[in-house]
Amino acid sequence: MPSREPDDPRTAIVAAMRELISLGLSQGTSGNVSIRHGDGFLVTPSGIPADALHPQDIVPMSMDGTHDHPLAPSSEWRFHRDILARRPEIGAVVHAHPTYCTAFAICGREIPAVHYMIAMAGGPTIRCAPYAAFGTEALSRAALAALEDRTCCLLANHGMIATGPDLPKALWLALEVETLCRQYAIALQVGAPVVLPDDEIGRMIERFKSYGPRKKPREGS
Incomplete structure:
Protein backbone atom coordinates (compact mmCIF):
# COMPACT_ATOMS: atom_id res chain seq x y z
CA MET A 1 0.00 0.00 0.00
CA PRO A 2 1.29 3.49 -0.78
CA SER A 3 2.91 5.18 2.18
CA ARG A 4 1.53 8.04 4.28
CA GLU A 5 1.76 11.49 2.75
CA PRO A 6 4.67 13.63 4.06
CA ASP A 7 3.70 16.90 5.73
CA ASP A 8 5.31 19.10 3.04
CA PRO A 9 3.21 18.87 -0.16
CA ARG A 10 6.19 19.28 -2.49
CA THR A 11 8.04 16.47 -0.73
CA ALA A 12 4.87 14.40 -0.93
CA ILE A 13 4.70 14.85 -4.70
CA VAL A 14 8.35 13.83 -5.14
CA ALA A 15 7.75 10.75 -2.97
CA ALA A 16 4.64 9.90 -4.98
CA MET A 17 6.48 10.09 -8.29
CA ARG A 18 9.15 7.73 -6.97
CA GLU A 19 6.49 5.44 -5.57
CA LEU A 20 4.85 5.21 -8.98
CA ILE A 21 8.16 3.81 -10.26
CA SER A 22 8.65 1.39 -7.36
CA LEU A 23 5.06 0.13 -7.70
CA GLY A 24 5.58 -0.53 -11.41
CA LEU A 25 2.97 2.05 -12.43
CA ASP A 39 -6.07 28.91 -4.34
CA GLY A 40 -4.23 26.85 -6.96
CA PHE A 41 -2.31 23.61 -7.18
CA LEU A 42 1.15 22.06 -7.25
CA VAL A 43 2.14 19.88 -10.20
CA THR A 44 5.21 17.98 -11.31
CA PRO A 45 7.49 19.66 -13.88
CA SER A 46 7.87 18.46 -17.44
CA GLY A 47 10.57 16.00 -18.47
CA ILE A 48 12.36 15.36 -15.16
CA PRO A 49 12.76 11.69 -14.15
CA ALA A 50 11.43 10.78 -10.71
CA ASP A 51 14.89 9.93 -9.34
CA ALA A 52 16.16 13.40 -10.30
CA LEU A 53 13.16 15.29 -8.94
CA HIS A 54 13.48 17.57 -5.89
CA PRO A 55 10.82 19.44 -3.89
CA GLN A 56 11.93 22.81 -5.29
CA ASP A 57 11.25 21.50 -8.80
CA ILE A 58 7.50 21.19 -8.15
CA VAL A 59 5.61 23.92 -10.02
CA PRO A 60 2.94 26.00 -8.24
CA MET A 61 0.16 27.04 -10.63
CA SER A 62 -2.88 29.28 -10.48
CA MET A 63 -6.27 28.04 -11.60
CA ASP A 64 -6.01 30.36 -14.60
CA GLY A 65 -3.11 28.23 -15.85
CA THR A 66 -0.32 30.70 -15.10
CA HIS A 67 2.81 30.10 -13.05
CA ASP A 68 5.99 31.88 -12.01
CA HIS A 69 8.57 29.08 -11.85
CA PRO A 70 11.75 28.47 -13.84
CA LEU A 71 10.61 24.97 -14.83
CA ALA A 72 7.73 24.23 -17.18
CA PRO A 73 4.82 22.35 -15.63
CA SER A 74 3.82 18.88 -16.81
CA SER A 75 2.39 18.87 -20.32
CA GLU A 76 -0.77 17.45 -18.72
CA TRP A 77 -1.25 20.36 -16.31
CA ARG A 78 -4.51 21.28 -18.04
CA PHE A 79 -6.49 18.19 -17.05
CA HIS A 80 -5.00 18.34 -13.54
CA ARG A 81 -6.25 21.94 -13.25
CA ASP A 82 -9.64 21.20 -14.79
CA ILE A 83 -10.29 18.15 -12.58
CA LEU A 84 -9.40 20.07 -9.43
CA ALA A 85 -11.51 23.05 -10.54
CA ARG A 86 -14.55 20.93 -11.44
CA ARG A 87 -14.41 18.54 -8.49
CA PRO A 88 -13.94 20.30 -5.11
CA GLU A 89 -13.91 16.96 -3.25
CA ILE A 90 -10.73 15.94 -5.08
CA GLY A 91 -7.43 16.99 -3.49
CA ALA A 92 -4.94 15.05 -5.61
CA VAL A 93 -4.64 13.67 -9.14
CA VAL A 94 -2.30 10.91 -10.32
CA HIS A 95 -1.69 10.17 -14.01
CA ALA A 96 0.41 7.22 -15.15
CA HIS A 97 0.88 4.66 -17.93
CA PRO A 98 0.78 1.30 -16.10
CA THR A 99 0.93 -1.72 -18.39
CA TYR A 100 -2.49 -3.32 -17.93
CA CYS A 101 -4.44 -0.09 -17.68
CA THR A 102 -2.72 1.15 -20.81
CA ALA A 103 -3.34 -2.13 -22.66
CA PHE A 104 -7.10 -1.78 -22.13
CA ALA A 105 -6.85 1.92 -23.00
CA ILE A 106 -5.11 1.01 -26.26
CA CYS A 107 -8.11 -1.18 -27.05
CA GLY A 108 -10.51 1.60 -26.03
CA ARG A 109 -12.20 -0.75 -23.55
CA GLU A 110 -13.88 0.17 -20.30
CA ILE A 111 -13.54 -2.12 -17.27
CA PRO A 112 -16.83 -3.72 -16.17
CA ALA A 113 -17.81 -4.88 -12.68
CA VAL A 114 -15.90 -8.17 -12.75
CA HIS A 115 -14.79 -7.67 -9.12
CA TYR A 116 -16.40 -5.85 -6.24
CA MET A 117 -13.32 -3.58 -6.08
CA ILE A 118 -14.80 -1.74 -9.08
CA ALA A 119 -16.75 0.16 -6.40
CA MET A 120 -13.57 2.16 -5.77
CA ALA A 121 -14.26 3.84 -9.12
CA GLY A 122 -17.55 5.21 -7.80
CA GLY A 123 -19.72 3.23 -10.24
CA PRO A 124 -20.11 -0.12 -12.04
CA THR A 125 -17.47 0.66 -14.69
CA ILE A 126 -14.12 2.32 -15.17
CA ARG A 127 -14.75 4.34 -18.31
CA CYS A 128 -12.27 4.84 -21.13
CA ALA A 129 -12.18 8.41 -22.45
CA PRO A 130 -11.90 8.72 -26.26
CA TYR A 131 -8.49 9.54 -27.68
CA ALA A 132 -7.19 13.09 -27.79
CA ALA A 133 -3.60 14.32 -28.05
CA PHE A 134 -1.72 14.77 -24.79
CA GLY A 135 -1.75 18.17 -23.17
CA THR A 136 -4.75 19.44 -25.13
CA GLU A 137 -8.05 20.95 -24.08
CA ALA A 138 -9.75 18.11 -25.98
CA LEU A 139 -8.06 15.56 -23.73
CA SER A 140 -9.09 17.49 -20.65
CA ARG A 141 -12.74 17.58 -21.80
CA ALA A 142 -12.66 13.84 -22.54
CA ALA A 143 -11.15 13.07 -19.13
CA LEU A 144 -13.72 15.18 -17.30
CA ALA A 145 -16.56 13.37 -19.08
CA ALA A 146 -15.10 9.94 -18.27
CA LEU A 147 -14.67 11.00 -14.62
CA GLU A 148 -18.28 12.14 -14.23
CA ASP A 149 -19.49 10.39 -11.04
CA ARG A 150 -16.22 8.44 -11.03
CA THR A 151 -12.88 8.62 -9.22
CA CYS A 152 -10.73 7.17 -12.02
CA CYS A 153 -10.71 6.52 -15.74
CA LEU A 154 -8.65 5.24 -18.63
CA LEU A 155 -7.48 7.47 -21.48
CA ALA A 156 -7.63 5.82 -24.90
CA ASN A 157 -4.22 4.96 -26.38
CA HIS A 158 -2.60 6.74 -23.45
CA GLY A 159 -2.93 5.65 -19.79
CA MET A 160 -5.02 6.24 -16.69
CA ILE A 161 -6.08 8.90 -14.17
CA ALA A 162 -6.76 8.26 -10.48
CA THR A 163 -8.00 10.86 -8.01
CA GLY A 164 -8.52 11.12 -4.28
CA PRO A 165 -9.26 13.52 -1.45
CA ASP A 166 -5.54 13.35 -0.70
CA LEU A 167 -2.42 11.98 -2.36
CA PRO A 168 -2.14 8.64 -0.49
CA LYS A 169 -5.69 7.74 -1.54
CA ALA A 170 -5.06 8.75 -5.15
CA LEU A 171 -1.91 6.58 -5.21
CA TRP A 172 -3.78 3.71 -3.58
CA LEU A 173 -6.49 3.98 -6.21
CA ALA A 174 -3.97 4.02 -9.06
CA LEU A 175 -2.50 0.75 -7.82
CA GLU A 176 -5.94 -0.82 -7.31
CA VAL A 177 -7.03 0.14 -10.83
CA GLU A 178 -3.92 -1.46 -12.33
CA THR A 179 -4.49 -4.59 -10.22
CA LEU A 180 -8.08 -4.83 -11.39
CA CYS A 181 -7.03 -4.42 -15.02
CA ARG A 182 -4.43 -7.15 -14.61
CA GLN A 183 -7.01 -9.50 -13.07
CA TYR A 184 -9.50 -8.76 -15.84
CA ALA A 185 -6.88 -9.40 -18.54
CA ILE A 186 -6.07 -12.79 -17.03
CA ALA A 187 -9.75 -13.65 -16.56
CA LEU A 188 -10.41 -12.95 -20.24
CA GLN A 189 -7.77 -15.55 -21.10
CA VAL A 190 -9.26 -18.11 -18.70
CA GLY A 191 -12.85 -17.79 -19.88
CA ALA A 192 -15.88 -15.49 -19.76
CA PRO A 193 -15.67 -13.12 -16.75
CA VAL A 194 -18.88 -12.83 -14.72
CA VAL A 195 -20.06 -9.22 -14.33
CA LEU A 196 -21.62 -8.27 -11.00
CA PRO A 197 -25.04 -6.54 -11.09
CA ASP A 198 -25.33 -2.78 -10.62
CA ASP A 199 -27.27 -3.09 -7.35
CA GLU A 200 -24.45 -5.10 -5.80
CA ILE A 201 -21.93 -2.49 -6.84
CA GLY A 202 -24.21 0.17 -5.34
CA ARG A 203 -24.05 -1.62 -2.00
CA MET A 204 -20.27 -1.90 -2.31
CA ILE A 205 -19.98 1.83 -3.02
CA GLU A 206 -21.69 2.56 0.30
CA ARG A 207 -19.30 0.24 2.10
CA PHE A 208 -16.31 1.81 0.35
CA LYS A 209 -17.06 5.19 1.89
CA SER A 210 -15.04 4.04 4.92
CA TYR A 211 -12.51 1.93 2.95
CA GLY A 212 -8.96 2.67 1.83
CA PRO A 213 -5.86 4.23 3.42
CA ARG A 214 -6.40 6.65 6.29
CA LYS A 215 -4.11 9.18 7.92
CA LYS A 216 -2.56 7.89 11.10
CA PRO A 217 -3.66 9.97 14.13
CA ARG A 218 -0.88 12.09 15.55
CA GLU A 219 0.40 11.19 19.00
CA GLY A 220 -1.48 13.00 21.72
CA SER A 221 -4.45 13.76 19.47
Missing part, protein backbone atom coordinates in the same frame (compact mmCIF):
# COMPACT_ATOMS: atom_id res chain seq x y z
CA SER A 26 5.31 4.37 -14.29
CA GLN A 27 8.70 4.54 -15.97
CA GLY A 28 11.18 7.12 -17.17
CA THR A 29 9.65 10.59 -17.31
CA SER A 30 6.08 9.34 -17.80
CA GLY A 31 3.39 10.09 -15.26
CA ASN A 32 2.55 13.26 -13.33
CA VAL A 33 1.02 14.22 -10.00
CA SER A 34 -0.81 17.26 -8.63
CA ILE A 35 -2.10 18.39 -5.24
CA ARG A 36 -4.59 21.15 -4.51
CA HIS A 37 -2.69 23.93 -2.75
CA GLY A 38 -4.13 27.22 -1.52
Whole structure:
Protein backbone atom coordinates (compact mmCIF):
# COMPACT_ATOMS: atom_id res chain seq x y z
CA MET A 1 0.00 0.00 0.00
CA PRO A 2 1.29 3.49 -0.78
CA SER A 3 2.91 5.18 2.18
CA ARG A 4 1.53 8.04 4.28
CA GLU A 5 1.76 11.49 2.75
CA PRO A 6 4.67 13.63 4.06
CA ASP A 7 3.70 16.90 5.73
CA ASP A 8 5.31 19.10 3.04
CA PRO A 9 3.21 18.87 -0.16
CA ARG A 10 6.19 19.28 -2.49
CA THR A 11 8.04 16.47 -0.73
CA ALA A 12 4.87 14.40 -0.93
CA ILE A 13 4.70 14.85 -4.70
CA VAL A 14 8.35 13.83 -5.14
CA ALA A 15 7.75 10.75 -2.97
CA ALA A 16 4.64 9.90 -4.98
CA MET A 17 6.48 10.09 -8.29
CA ARG A 18 9.15 7.73 -6.97
CA GLU A 19 6.49 5.44 -5.57
CA LEU A 20 4.85 5.21 -8.98
CA ILE A 21 8.16 3.81 -10.26
CA SER A 22 8.65 1.39 -7.36
CA LEU A 23 5.06 0.13 -7.70
CA GLY A 24 5.58 -0.53 -11.41
CA LEU A 25 2.97 2.05 -12.43
CA SER A 26 5.31 4.37 -14.29
CA GLN A 27 8.70 4.54 -15.97
CA GLY A 28 11.18 7.12 -17.17
CA THR A 29 9.65 10.59 -17.31
CA SER A 30 6.08 9.34 -17.80
CA GLY A 31 3.39 10.09 -15.26
CA ASN A 32 2.55 13.26 -13.33
CA VAL A 33 1.02 14.22 -10.00
CA SER A 34 -0.81 17.26 -8.63
CA ILE A 35 -2.10 18.39 -5.24
CA ARG A 36 -4.59 21.15 -4.51
CA HIS A 37 -2.69 23.93 -2.75
CA GLY A 38 -4.13 27.22 -1.52
CA ASP A 39 -6.07 28.91 -4.34
CA GLY A 40 -4.23 26.85 -6.96
CA PHE A 41 -2.31 23.61 -7.18
CA LEU A 42 1.15 22.06 -7.25
CA VAL A 43 2.14 19.88 -10.20
CA THR A 44 5.21 17.98 -11.31
CA PRO A 45 7.49 19.66 -13.88
CA SER A 46 7.87 18.46 -17.44
CA GLY A 47 10.57 16.00 -18.47
CA ILE A 48 12.36 15.36 -15.16
CA PRO A 49 12.76 11.69 -14.15
CA ALA A 50 11.43 10.78 -10.71
CA ASP A 51 14.89 9.93 -9.34
CA ALA A 52 16.16 13.40 -10.30
CA LEU A 53 13.16 15.29 -8.94
CA HIS A 54 13.48 17.57 -5.89
CA PRO A 55 10.82 19.44 -3.89
CA GLN A 56 11.93 22.81 -5.29
CA ASP A 57 11.25 21.50 -8.80
CA ILE A 58 7.50 21.19 -8.15
CA VAL A 59 5.61 23.92 -10.02
CA PRO A 60 2.94 26.00 -8.24
CA MET A 61 0.16 27.04 -10.63
CA SER A 62 -2.88 29.28 -10.48
CA MET A 63 -6.27 28.04 -11.60
CA ASP A 64 -6.01 30.36 -14.60
CA GLY A 65 -3.11 28.23 -15.85
CA THR A 66 -0.32 30.70 -15.10
CA HIS A 67 2.81 30.10 -13.05
CA ASP A 68 5.99 31.88 -12.01
CA HIS A 69 8.57 29.08 -11.85
CA PRO A 70 11.75 28.47 -13.84
CA LEU A 71 10.61 24.97 -14.83
CA ALA A 72 7.73 24.23 -17.18
CA PRO A 73 4.82 22.35 -15.63
CA SER A 74 3.82 18.88 -16.81
CA SER A 75 2.39 18.87 -20.32
CA GLU A 76 -0.77 17.45 -18.72
CA TRP A 77 -1.25 20.36 -16.31
CA ARG A 78 -4.51 21.28 -18.04
CA PHE A 79 -6.49 18.19 -17.05
CA HIS A 80 -5.00 18.34 -13.54
CA ARG A 81 -6.25 21.94 -13.25
CA ASP A 82 -9.64 21.20 -14.79
CA ILE A 83 -10.29 18.15 -12.58
CA LEU A 84 -9.40 20.07 -9.43
CA ALA A 85 -11.51 23.05 -10.54
CA ARG A 86 -14.55 20.93 -11.44
CA ARG A 87 -14.41 18.54 -8.49
CA PRO A 88 -13.94 20.30 -5.11
CA GLU A 89 -13.91 16.96 -3.25
CA ILE A 90 -10.73 15.94 -5.08
CA GLY A 91 -7.43 16.99 -3.49
CA ALA A 92 -4.94 15.05 -5.61
CA VAL A 93 -4.64 13.67 -9.14
CA VAL A 94 -2.30 10.91 -10.32
CA HIS A 95 -1.69 10.17 -14.01
CA ALA A 96 0.41 7.22 -15.15
CA HIS A 97 0.88 4.66 -17.93
CA PRO A 98 0.78 1.30 -16.10
CA THR A 99 0.93 -1.72 -18.39
CA TYR A 100 -2.49 -3.32 -17.93
CA CYS A 101 -4.44 -0.09 -17.68
CA THR A 102 -2.72 1.15 -20.81
CA ALA A 103 -3.34 -2.13 -22.66
CA PHE A 104 -7.10 -1.78 -22.13
CA ALA A 105 -6.85 1.92 -23.00
CA ILE A 106 -5.11 1.01 -26.26
CA CYS A 107 -8.11 -1.18 -27.05
CA GLY A 108 -10.51 1.60 -26.03
CA ARG A 109 -12.20 -0.75 -23.55
CA GLU A 110 -13.88 0.17 -20.30
CA ILE A 111 -13.54 -2.12 -17.27
CA PRO A 112 -16.83 -3.72 -16.17
CA ALA A 113 -17.81 -4.88 -12.68
CA VAL A 114 -15.90 -8.17 -12.75
CA HIS A 115 -14.79 -7.67 -9.12
CA TYR A 116 -16.40 -5.85 -6.24
CA MET A 117 -13.32 -3.58 -6.08
CA ILE A 118 -14.80 -1.74 -9.08
CA ALA A 119 -16.75 0.16 -6.40
CA MET A 120 -13.57 2.16 -5.77
CA ALA A 121 -14.26 3.84 -9.12
CA GLY A 122 -17.55 5.21 -7.80
CA GLY A 123 -19.72 3.23 -10.24
CA PRO A 124 -20.11 -0.12 -12.04
CA THR A 125 -17.47 0.66 -14.69
CA ILE A 126 -14.12 2.32 -15.17
CA ARG A 127 -14.75 4.34 -18.31
CA CYS A 128 -12.27 4.84 -21.13
CA ALA A 129 -12.18 8.41 -22.45
CA PRO A 130 -11.90 8.72 -26.26
CA TYR A 131 -8.49 9.54 -27.68
CA ALA A 132 -7.19 13.09 -27.79
CA ALA A 133 -3.60 14.32 -28.05
CA PHE A 134 -1.72 14.77 -24.79
CA GLY A 135 -1.75 18.17 -23.17
CA THR A 136 -4.75 19.44 -25.13
CA GLU A 137 -8.05 20.95 -24.08
CA ALA A 138 -9.75 18.11 -25.98
CA LEU A 139 -8.06 15.56 -23.73
CA SER A 140 -9.09 17.49 -20.65
CA ARG A 141 -12.74 17.58 -21.80
CA ALA A 142 -12.66 13.84 -22.54
CA ALA A 143 -11.15 13.07 -19.13
CA LEU A 144 -13.72 15.18 -17.30
CA ALA A 145 -16.56 13.37 -19.08
CA ALA A 146 -15.10 9.94 -18.27
CA LEU A 147 -14.67 11.00 -14.62
CA GLU A 148 -18.28 12.14 -14.23
CA ASP A 149 -19.49 10.39 -11.04
CA ARG A 150 -16.22 8.44 -11.03
CA THR A 151 -12.88 8.62 -9.22
CA CYS A 152 -10.73 7.17 -12.02
CA CYS A 153 -10.71 6.52 -15.74
CA LEU A 154 -8.65 5.24 -18.63
CA LEU A 155 -7.48 7.47 -21.48
CA ALA A 156 -7.63 5.82 -24.90
CA ASN A 157 -4.22 4.96 -26.38
CA HIS A 158 -2.60 6.74 -23.45
CA GLY A 159 -2.93 5.65 -19.79
CA MET A 160 -5.02 6.24 -16.69
CA ILE A 161 -6.08 8.90 -14.17
CA ALA A 162 -6.76 8.26 -10.48
CA THR A 163 -8.00 10.86 -8.01
CA GLY A 164 -8.52 11.12 -4.28
CA PRO A 165 -9.26 13.52 -1.45
CA ASP A 166 -5.54 13.35 -0.70
CA LEU A 167 -2.42 11.98 -2.36
CA PRO A 168 -2.14 8.64 -0.49
CA LYS A 169 -5.69 7.74 -1.54
CA ALA A 170 -5.06 8.75 -5.15
CA LEU A 171 -1.91 6.58 -5.21
CA TRP A 172 -3.78 3.71 -3.58
CA LEU A 173 -6.49 3.98 -6.21
CA ALA A 174 -3.97 4.02 -9.06
CA LEU A 175 -2.50 0.75 -7.82
CA GLU A 176 -5.94 -0.82 -7.31
CA VAL A 177 -7.03 0.14 -10.83
CA GLU A 178 -3.92 -1.46 -12.33
CA THR A 179 -4.49 -4.59 -10.22
CA LEU A 180 -8.08 -4.83 -11.39
CA CYS A 181 -7.03 -4.42 -15.02
CA ARG A 182 -4.43 -7.15 -14.61
CA GLN A 183 -7.01 -9.50 -13.07
CA TYR A 184 -9.50 -8.76 -15.84
CA ALA A 185 -6.88 -9.40 -18.54
CA ILE A 186 -6.07 -12.79 -17.03
CA ALA A 187 -9.75 -13.65 -16.56
CA LEU A 188 -10.41 -12.95 -20.24
CA GLN A 189 -7.77 -15.55 -21.10
CA VAL A 190 -9.26 -18.11 -18.70
CA GLY A 191 -12.85 -17.79 -19.88
CA ALA A 192 -15.88 -15.49 -19.76
CA PRO A 193 -15.67 -13.12 -16.75
CA VAL A 194 -18.88 -12.83 -14.72
CA VAL A 195 -20.06 -9.22 -14.33
CA LEU A 196 -21.62 -8.27 -11.00
CA PRO A 197 -25.04 -6.54 -11.09
CA ASP A 198 -25.33 -2.78 -10.62
CA ASP A 199 -27.27 -3.09 -7.35
CA GLU A 200 -24.45 -5.10 -5.80
CA ILE A 201 -21.93 -2.49 -6.84
CA GLY A 202 -24.21 0.17 -5.34
CA ARG A 203 -24.05 -1.62 -2.00
CA MET A 204 -20.27 -1.90 -2.31
CA ILE A 205 -19.98 1.83 -3.02
CA GLU A 206 -21.69 2.56 0.30
CA ARG A 207 -19.30 0.24 2.10
CA PHE A 208 -16.31 1.81 0.35
CA LYS A 209 -17.06 5.19 1.89
CA SER A 210 -15.04 4.04 4.92
CA TYR A 211 -12.51 1.93 2.95
CA GLY A 212 -8.96 2.67 1.83
CA PRO A 213 -5.86 4.23 3.42
CA ARG A 214 -6.40 6.65 6.29
CA LYS A 215 -4.11 9.18 7.92
CA LYS A 216 -2.56 7.89 11.10
CA PRO A 217 -3.66 9.97 14.13
CA ARG A 218 -0.88 12.09 15.55
CA GLU A 219 0.40 11.19 19.00
CA GLY A 220 -1.48 13.00 21.72
CA SER A 221 -4.45 13.76 19.47
